[in-house]
Amino acid sequence: MPVEFRKDLFADERDDNLAEIGKPHIRQDILGHVTGRSPYYDDHLFDGLLHLRCVRAPYHHARVRSVDASAAERVPGVVRIIRPSDVPQNLNTLLALLNFGRDDEPLLTPEKTGYRGEPILAVVATSEAAARDAVAQVKVDWEELPHVLDVEEALKPGAPIVNTTYPNNTFDYHDRYDHQKLRFGDTEAAFAQADHIVEGEYQMSPIEQAPIETCGAIASPETNDRFVCYTSTQALFFSVAVSAKQTALPSSRLHFIGGTVGGGFGGKVDSHHEPLAILGAMLTGHPVKYQWDRAEEMQVGAPRSGERWRIKDGVMRDGRIIAREFTGFFDAGAYTRLTSYGVQKCTGHLPGPYTIPNVASNTYCVYTNRTPSTAMRGFGITGVDFSIECQMDRVAEAVGMDPIELRILNAYRDGDMKAHRRTAKNCALIESCQVVAQKSGWALSPDAMAQSSRVGGGAGWRAEIPETVIDHAGQIGERRRNWIDTEPFAGATQRDRIAAGTANEHPATGNAPQRDDMVIEAERLGFKVSDGPPAGAPSYGTRATAPTPPAAPSFTPPQTPTPPVGAPVPYPNAGPSLPPAARGAPAASPPVSAAPPTPPSPTTPSPQPAPTVSTTPPSAPAGSQDQAPRAPRRPGVSRFISGPRGRR
Amino acid sequence: MTLHSGRGFACINYPIGMNLGGDPSQALVHSTPDGKFKVALSAIDLGQGMKSVTRQIAAEALGVPIEDVYVDTADSDTGPHDMGSFASRGTHRMGNAVIRAAAEARAQMLEAAAEELEVNASDLVTDGRGNIHVRGAPSRTITVEETAQAAQFRQGRTLAGRGIFLVPMSDVDPETGEMTPVSCFAHAALIVDLIVDDETGEVEVTHINSAYEVGRALNPKLVEQQLIGGAWMGVSHALYETTEPYYPDRSHGPEDFNHYLQPGPGDAVPHHISILERPAPDAPYGGKGPGEMCANPVIPAVANAVYNAVGVRCDNLPITPEKVLRGIRANGGVRPPVQR
Numbered sequence: 001m002p003v004e005f006r007k008d009l010f011a012d013e014r015d016d017n018l019a020e021i022g023k024p025h026i027r028q029d030i031l032g033h034v035t036g037r038s039p040y041y042d043d044h045l046f047d048g049l050l051h052l053r054c055v056r057a058p059y060h061h062a063r064v065r066s067v068d069a070s071a072a073e074r075v076p077g078v079v080r081i082i083r084p085s086d087v088p089q090n091l092n093t094l095l096a097l098l099n100f101g102r103d104d105e106p107l108l109t110p111e112k113t114g115y116r117g118e119p120i121l122a123v124v125a126t127s128e129a130a131a132r133d134a135v136a137q138v139k140v141d142w143e144e145l146p147h148v149l150d151v152e153e154a155l156k157p158g159a160p161i162v163n164t165t166y167p168n169n170t171f172d173y174h175d176r177y178d179h180q181k182l183r184f185g186d187t188e189a190a191f192a193q194a195d196h197i198v199e200g201e202y203q204m205s206p207i208e209q210a211p212i213e214t215c216g217a218i219a220s221p222e223t224n225d226r227f228v229c230y231t232s233t234q235a236l237f238f239s240v241a242v243s244a245k246q247t248a249l250p251s252s253r254l255h256f257i258g259g260t261v262g263g264g265f266g267g268k269v270d271s272h273h274e275p276l277a278i279l280g281a282m283l284t285g286h287p288v289k290y291q292w293d294r295a296e297e298m299q300v301g302a303p304r305s306g307e308r309w310r311i312k313d314g315v316m317r318d319g320r321i322i323a324r325e326f327t328g329f330f331d332a333g334a335y336t337r338l339t340s341y342g343v344q345k346c347t348g349h350l351p352g353p354y355t356i357p358n359v360a361s362n363t364y365c366v367y368t369n370r371t372p373s374t375a376m377r378g379f380g381i382t383g384v385d386f387s388i389e390c391q392m393d394r395v396a397e398a399v400g401m402d403p404i405e406l407r408i409l410n411a412y413r414d415g416d417m418k419a420h421r422r423t424a425k426n427c428a429l430i431e432s433c434q435v436v437a438q439k440s441g442w443a444l445s446p447d448a449m450a451q452s453s454r455v456g457g458g459a460g461w462r463a464e465i466p467e468t469v470i471d472h473a474g475q476i477g478e479r480r481r482n483w484i485d486t487e488p489f490a491g492a493t494q495r496d497r498i499a500a501g502t503a504n505e506h507p508a509t510g511n512a513p514q515r516d517d518m519v520i521e522a523e524r525l526g527f528k529v530s531d532g533p534p535a536g537a538p539s540y541g542t543r544a545t546a547p548t549p550p551a552a553p554s555f556t557p558p559q560t561p562t563p564p565v566g567a568p569v570p571y572p573n574a575g576p577s578l579p580p581a582a583r584g585a586p587a588a589s590p591p592v593s594a595a596p597p598t599p600p601s602p603t604t605p606s607p608q609p610a611p612t613v614s615t616t617p618p619s620a621p622a623g624s625q626d627q628a629p630r631a632p633r634r635p636g637v638s639r640f641i642s643g644p645r646g647r648r
Numbered sequence: 649m650t651l652h653s654g655r656g657f658a659c660i661n662y663p664i665g666m667n668l669g670g671d672p673s674q675a676l677v678h679s680t681p682d683g684k685f686k687v688a689l690s691a692i693d694l695g696q697g698m699k700s701v702t703r704q705i706a707a708e709a710l711g712v713p714i715e716d717v718y719v720d721t722a723d724s725d726t727g728p729h730d731m732g733s734f735a736s737r738g739t740h741r742m743g744n745a746v747i748r749a750a751a752e753a754r755a756q757m758l759e760a761a762a763e764e765l766e767v768n769a770s771d772l773v774t775d776g777r778g779n780i781h782v783r784g785a786p787s788r789t790i791t792v793e794e795t796a797q798a799a800q801f802r803q804g805r806t807l808a809g810r811g812i813f814l815v816p817m818s819d820v821d822p823e824t825g826e827m828t829p830v831s832c833f834a835h836a837a838l839i840v841d842l843i844v845d846d847e848t849g850e851v852e853v854t855h856i857n858s859a860y861e862v863g864r865a866l867n868p869k870l871v872e873q874q875l876i877g878g879a880w881m882g883v884s885h886a887l888y889e890t891t892e893p894y895y896p897d898r899s900h901g902p903e904d905f906n907h908y909l910q911p912g913p914g915d916a917v918p919h920h921i922s923i924l925e926r927p928a929p930d931a932p933y934g935g936k937g938p939g940e941m942c943a944n945p946v947i948p949a950v951a952n953a954v955y956n957a958v959g960v961r962c963d964n965l966p967i968t969p970e971k972v973l974r975g976i977r978a979n980g981g982v983r984p985p986v987q988r
Contacts, residue, residue, distance in 0.1 A: 003872050003921045005865065010926040014864065014934065019776035020708040021933045024869040027700040028719060029693065060898070098670055098817075116898065149896040174822035182825035203964040205890035208908060235732020236690045236722050251724075259722020264694040269734055295903035303891045331896075344820055345667035345735075348829030353661035361825070370898060371891075375734055377881065377940050381662060382947070389658035389948030390963060393955065397985065403657050403952070404837075412661075421826040428861035428926045432837035433659050435859040435922050440839045442657070470823045502826065504819065509831055509930050510744060511814045517755040518748040518811055520709055526864070526933035 009431055015526045029260065038260050040213055041230040046220055046287035050079055052280050053131040053290075054108075054119035055138045056300065060369040061147035061160060062113050064120055064140060072123060072137040077130030080284050082122040084110035087279060088248035093336050094270065097241055104165035105335035105372070107246055107275055112145075114162050114334030115371050117300035124280045124288055147369035151308060151329040154368050157480050162334055162367040168480045171332070171340040171365035177474050178364065180347045181488070182326075184419040185358030185500070186469045187314070188489065190323030194314030196398045201310045202387035206303035206331070209376050213262025215270075215301060216291030219277035227278050228255045234268040242271040247278050254278070266375035270302055270337060305339055305373030306331035307383030310487065311391045314358075319401045319409050320461065324351040326361035327487040328384065333372035340365045342380035348420045349381055352388040353429045354410040355457075357465045359419040360488035362474065404437050405448045415458030417465060421502045427453035465500045649847035652982060653854075654957025658948035659837035662941030663830040664863075664931065666735040670817030673741040674728035677706060677749040679807035683778070683796035685710055685753065687719045690727030691742045696939050697870040698738050704867060705743045705932050709750035710757070711774030712792055728810075736937035739866065740832075741813050743932030748811030757807045760799035761790050832928035834936040835861035840949040844957040846982050849969030851954060853883050853917045856946070861924040863936035871923060874939045879919050882946020884910045887967055959983035 007016065016022065032038035069081045084090055084106060091103040109120050121138060125131040148154045148162065154169040161167050170178040191197060217231040217239075227249070233239040236258050244251040261268060273290045280288030292301060307330055314323035328346065332339035343365045351359045376382075396403040411429040418424050430453045437444050456462070471492035473484065484491030513519050665671070676688040687706045693699045699719045707714040721727055730742060755769070761780040762769035765788055773783045774792075781789035799805040818828035841855040856879055865871040888909035893900050902908035927934020951962050959982060960975030976982055 003868070003875075003923065005868065005923050005925070006859075007925070009924050014925060014927055018708055018933065019711075020704045020714050021866050021935075022864065022868065023704070023714075025700065025704060025714055025867060027697055027870070028703055029699055033695075149898060151896070174820075176822050180820070180825060181823060183823060184825075201963060203895075205895035205965060206892050207885060207889050208891045210889075210905075210908065210910065233732075234692050234694060234734055235730075236692060236724055236727070237729050238732050240724055254724065256724040257722065259690075259692055259699075261692055261694045264692070264733065266734060268694075269732060294905070298891055298903050298908055299901050306892070306895050341667065344827070345663065345829065347820070347825045348667060348827050349663060353659065353833075353835070368896070370896075377878075378662070378944050379735065379940075380667070381660075381941075382885070382944050385658075385660045385944045386947045386951070386965065387963075389660065389945070390951050390961070392658075393656075393948075393952045394961075404659075407657075407659050407837075411659075419825075420829060421824070422828055426832055426863075426926060426928050427661075428835045428924055429659055429661060429837070431924055431926075432835045432859040432861050435924060436657075436837040436839055436857050439859075439920065439922060440857040442655075442839060468824060472823075498824070503824075504821065504826060509815065511812075511816060513748050513751075514812070515752070518752045518809065520747055520751040520754075524709070524711075527927050527929060 006435060010428070013528050015528055018526055021526060040260055040262055041216060041218060041232050041258060042291065044218060044230045046218065048286050049218070050124050050126060050280065050284060050286050050288045051128040051131045052122050052124050052276060052288050053128070053135050055121040055123070055135050055140065057113035057116060057118040057120060059113070059142060059144045060116050060149065061145040061162070063143040063145060064111055064113070065143050066141045067121060068139040069121065071139065072134040075125070075130055075134040075137055077126040078123060078134045079126065079286070080124040080280070082108065082124065082279060082283060084108040084120070086283065087246060089246045092242060092246055094242070094338055095341055097238065101171065101336050101340050102165050104163055107272065112164070115369055117371060118334065122276060122280070124284055149368050149370060151331050151364070151366040151368060154366050155364070155479055155486065157483055160369070162369055166367060168477050169367045171336060172476050176476065178476050178479055179362045179474050180343050182347050182350055182359060182361040182419060183468050183470050184360070184421070184465070186466050187323040187325050187358045187360045188469065189466070190358040191314040194322055195317045196315040198313040198315055198391070198395050198398045199311065200387070200391045200394055202308070202390060204307045204383040204386060206306045206373060207376065208298050208301070208303050209265035209267030211263030211265060211267060214292040214294060214297040215268055215273055216289065217273040217277040218287060218289045219274070219281040220287035221281050221285055222255070226253045226255055227281055228257065229274050229278060231256060231258045231274050232261050232268050233258050233271060233274065234261065234264040238269060239271040239274045243275040243278055246275040247282065265377045266304070266379055267301055269375050300371060302333070302337055302372050302374035304376035304382070305342070309384055309387040311387055313391065313395055315395050315399055317399060319399050319406050321354060321356050321395060321410050323358040324356050325488050326350055326363065328361065328363040330363070330365050331370065331373060332365050332367050333370045334367060335372040336365070337372045337374040338379070339373055345380035346384055349384065351419055352385065353412050355412045355416040355462050356410065356419070362486060362488050364486065402444065404433050404442060405444055408433050408448045408451050411453070413453050413455070413457030416462055417458065417501065424457065429453065467497045467500055470496050470498060649845060650982070652844045652846060652957040652984060654842055654844060654953040654955070654984070656840045656949045656951065656953025656956055657838070658945040658952060660941065660945045661833040661835050662736065662944065664832050664834055664928070664936045665737045665740045665815060665830045666731065667829050668818045668820065668827060669815030671731040671737060671741060672812055672814040673730040673745045675742065675745040675749040675811045676728055677753045677809045679753065679757070679796045681797055681800050683716065683791065683793035685712060685717045687717060687746060688727050689719060689721040689742060690724060690730045691721050691738055692733040693721065694733055696733070696738070696874065697867065698733060701739055701866050701870060702742055702746050705746045706750045708933065709747045710754050711776055713776065713778055716778065716792070736940045739935055739937045740931050743935065744813035745811040747932055748813065749809040752809030752811070753807050756805060756809070757792065757795055760803055760805050760807065761795040763803060764790050764795065764798050831930045832863065832936055834863065834938060834941050836941060836945045838945040838949050840946065840953045842950065842953045842957065844954060844972060846958060846976055849972035851887055851950070851967060851972065853950060856917050856919040858919065859922040859924060860938060860942060861926055862938040863928045863931050864925045864934040865923055866933060866935040871938050872921065875921050875942050876916070876919060878939070878942025879946055880911065880916055882943035883917055883950065885943060886947040886950035886965065890966055955985070957984060959985060
C-alpha cells in the first residue's frame with residue numbers, strides 16, 4: 001500500500017529543510033507497546049484492591065420506588081454499598097468547565113432513570129465476582145415510565161420528558177432557542193431562482209468507539225491524605241476537574257496518572273470512572289478499581305450519536321449550488337455530555353467545504369431515552385459529511401455533471417466568505433480532488449484540472465452574498481406547546497434582514513506568547529507564506545456588492561515549483577487521465593495529463609497576500625493595535641510565529 | 649448471482665482544534681546537567697503518537713537531536729494543564745505550547761553558550777547535532793552538554809522554558825450562527841472501488857485511492873498509520889458498525905465483538921495514499937491533525953459507489969446486506985446509473 005508525498009504541491013509555502021520535523025522517527029513508546037510492556041492503568045497492582053460495579057436500570061425510562069440492598073450487603077466480600085446520597089456533588093455536566101449548559105447528570109441516579117443501563121447504586125467488594133453477585137442481589141422496585149426513542153417523536157407536544165433539567169427534550173441554546181441556527185444570505189429567495197431543487201434525508205445510527213482497552217480507573221488512598229488515580233482518560237485535567245467537583249476534594253489532594261491509553265476515539269472523555277473510583281477509595285480506605293466489561297463498554301458507554309439530516313439544495317443548470325438548507329437532529333440520549341457542543345461544531349462546519357451564498361440550518365440536540373452519546377473521532381462532523389457528500393452526488397446527477405467537477409466548481413477557495421462569516425484561507429480541497437482523480441484515472445476536464453484553491457476566491461459570483469434573512473422561530477418551549485415544523489424558517493411569524501458579512505470579527509488565532517523569549521526565531525518557523533490582509537476579501541456591505549479585485553500580485557514564491565506531470569509514484573492501478581474506456585488498465589508509462597494541478601506562477605494574479613515588507617499590515621484586526629511587535633521582522637520572512645499571527 | 653462493480657467519490661474538510669477555542673495547553677521544558685531536555689506535559693497518548701510528535705517538535709524548536717529529548721506526560725503532579733486529546737487539538741494546541749517552551753529554553757541555552765564563548769547570543773546557531781557555534785564560524789563552538797554544565801554549575805542559570813497556547817473563546821451568534829470555529833482545516837478527497845453481490849447484498853471494498861492534505865506531515869509514518877487506520881474505520885462505519893442495528897429501536901444491541909461487526913486485519917483494503925502539505929500559518933510547523941478526519945470521506949464514498957454499482961441509494965448507515973437487497977428489490981432489480 002504505497003504512500004506518496006506530493007512535495008511538488010504548495011512547495012512555495014513550505015520550508016522543507018527542517019532537521020527533525022518531517023522525519024519518520026520511531027515512536028518514543030513503541031518498543032514497550034510491541035513487547036507488551038507499556039504500563040496501562042490496569043497494569044498498576046495494589047494490595048487489597050477492591051472492585052466496583054454498578055446496579056443499572058433495566059428500563060428505557062423508569063422511576064425508582066425503593067431499593068433494598070440488605071441481601072447484597074450480606075454477600076461475602078461486599079465492603080460497601082455506595083448510594084446516590086453518598087456522592088458529595090452528584091449532578092454534573094461535562095462542559096461545566098466551559099460554563100456551557102446546566103448540571104444535568106447524576107453520577108448515581110437517585111430517583112428517575114432516563115436510559116437502560118443508567119447506574120443507581122455501586123457495590124464495592126473484594127472481588128469482581130462478589131461485586132457481580134451483590135449487584136444481582138439488590139432488589140429495586142421499579143415503576144416503568146413511558147419512553148421516547150426517536151428524535152423527532154421527542155420534539156412533539158406530549159412526548160415523555162427525558163431529562164428534567166431540559167423539560168422540552170432539547171438543549172437550550174443562548175437561553176432563547178431550542179436549536180442552533182445558521183443564517184447566511186436568503187435561502188428562500190434563492191430556491192425560487194434555482195433551476196433544480198434537490199432534497200435528501202440521511203441517517204447515521206449510533207457507533208461504538210470500540211477501544212481495545214475498556215474505560216476504567218483505579219483510585220487509592222495515599223499516606224499523605226491524597227488519592228492517586230490511574231486512569232484511561234483522554235483528558236487528564238478534564239477528569240481531575242470533574243472528580244474534584246463530584247467528590248468535593250480540592251484538586252491538590254488528587255494525583256492523576258495516565259497518558260498511555262489503549263485506544264480512545266472519543267469515548268474516554270466522559271470522566272465517570274475516576275470520581276466513582278475515588279469515592280470508593282474515600283469510603284473504604286482501600287484501593288478501588290472501576291472498570292467496564294465489554295458489554296458495558298458497548299451498551300452503557302456513550303457511543304457516537306445517531307444523527308438525522310435533511311438537506312435541500314437549490315442548484316443552477318451549470319452546477320452552482322446557490323442555496324442549501326439543513327435540518328439536523330443529534331440524538332444526545334438521556335443526558336447532554338458533549339452533544340450540545342457537537343451541534344455548534346457542526347453548525348460552524350456547514351455547508352461543508354463549499355462556497356454557497358445562501359445557507360440556513362436548524363440543528364437540534366435532542367434528548368431521548370437511550371444511552372447518552374458523546375464524542376467520537378470526527379465528532380459533530382462525520383454524520384453531516386456523509387450526508388453532504390451523498391447529497392453532492394445527487395446534485396451531480398440532477399444537473400448531469402461529473403461528481404468531482406461539481407465539487408471543484410463549488411469548492412471553497414482562499415478569500416471566500418464562509419457561512420459562519422469568516423474568510424476562508426489555507427484551502428486545499430480542489431488540489432486534493434485533482435490529485436486523487438488524476439491517479440485513479442478519473443478524467444476531469446482541462447478546466448477542472450486548471451482550478452486552484454489560491455485563485456479566484458472572494459470574487460465574482462462567489463462573493464455575491466445577499467443580506468441575511470433571520471427569523472425568531474423555535475423559542476425554548478414553543479414547539480412543545482404547539483407543533484411547528486423543524487426546518488429553517490418554519491413557523492416564523494416575522495422575518496428581519498441583517499447585513500451580509502461579519503458583525504463580530506474575532507481573530508482565529510492563538511494568544512500572543514506571554515514573554516518575548518517564548519517566540520521562536522522567524523527563520524526557524526517552517527513557513528514560507530507571508531501574511532497580511534486577506535487579499536481579495538471583499539468588504540461585504542448591506543447588499544451584494546462587486547468585490548474588490550485581488551491585491552497586487554506581488555507575492556513571489558521563493559521557488560517556482562515545476563508543475564507535476566503525471567503521478568510521481570508509478571502506480572499500477574491506472575494512469576492519469578486515461579480515457580474512460582481504458583480505465584483500470586495498467587498504464588505502461590505515466591501519460592502526460594491534460595492539466596495537472598498547477599500552483600500559480602509568479603505572474604498570475606494571486607489571492608495570496610502581498611508580503612508586507614517592514615510595514616504594518618494595512619488593516620490589522622480591531623484590538624490588535626496594542627500588540628507591540630515581538631518577533632524579528634525581516635523582509636519576505638513570515639511573521640507567523642506560533643500563535644499571534646496577524647495580530648501585530 | 650452477479651457481482652457489480654462500482655466507483656464512488658467524496659471529499660471533505662475538517663476543523664483542527666477545539667471548536668470555538670477556549671482550550672489551553674501548557675508545556676514545560678528543562679535541561680538536565682548534561683544537556684538533555686525533558687518535556688513535561690499532561691497530554692494523553694492514545695496511540696496516535698502524541699509523545700512522539702511533541703518530542704520531534706521540541707527537538708526541532710530547541711535545535712538539538714531528537715535522542716536528546718524525552719517527553720514525560722500525563723502525571724498531574726508534574727505536567728502542567730492541558731485540555732485533553734480530542735477535537736484534533738493535540739498536535740495543534742500542544743505543539744504550539746511546546747514550541748514556545750522550547751523557544752524560551754533555547755534562548756537561555758544560547759545566552760549561556762554566549763557567555764562561555766564571549767560572543768553575542770544573537771550570533772549563535774545550533775547545528776541540530778548537539779553543538780552551538782558562531783554563525784559563519786563553525787570553529788568557535790561549544791556543545792549543548794558543555795553549555796548545560798556551564799549554565800547550571802558555573803553560571804547558576806536554568807535552561808528551561810514554559811509555553812502556553814490558547815485560542816481565545818469565540819461566541820456563537822444565536823440568530824446567524826456567526827462564529828470563529830477554528831483556525832485551520834485539513835482536507836481529503838477519496839475514490840472507492842467496490843463490488844456488490846446482488847444475491848447476498850454484500851459489499852466488498854476492493855480499492856481506495858486517497859489524497860489527504862495535512863498541512864505538514866510532522867512524522868510521515870505517524871501520518872501513514874493514522875490514514876490507514878482511518879480508512880479501515882471508514883469502511884467499518886460504512887458497512888458494519890452500530891450499537892443499535894434497528895435504530896431508533898434499541899433491540900439486538902451487540903455486547904461483544906462477535907456481534908459488533910468490524911472488518912478483521914485481513915479485510916484491510918488496498919489503499920494508495922497521496923499526502924499534500926499546505927502548511928497552516930498558526931499550526932506547529934504548519935501541521936494539521938490528520939487523525940480525526942481520515943475516516944470521514946470513506947463513508948460517503950462507499951455509499952456513492954454502491955449507488956454507482958447497483959443503483960441503490962443507501963442513505964441510512966450502516967449499509968448492511970439487508971438494506972442493499974431491499975433497495976434492489978424496491979428498484980425492481982439492479983439499476984446502475986452510468987458506469988464510471
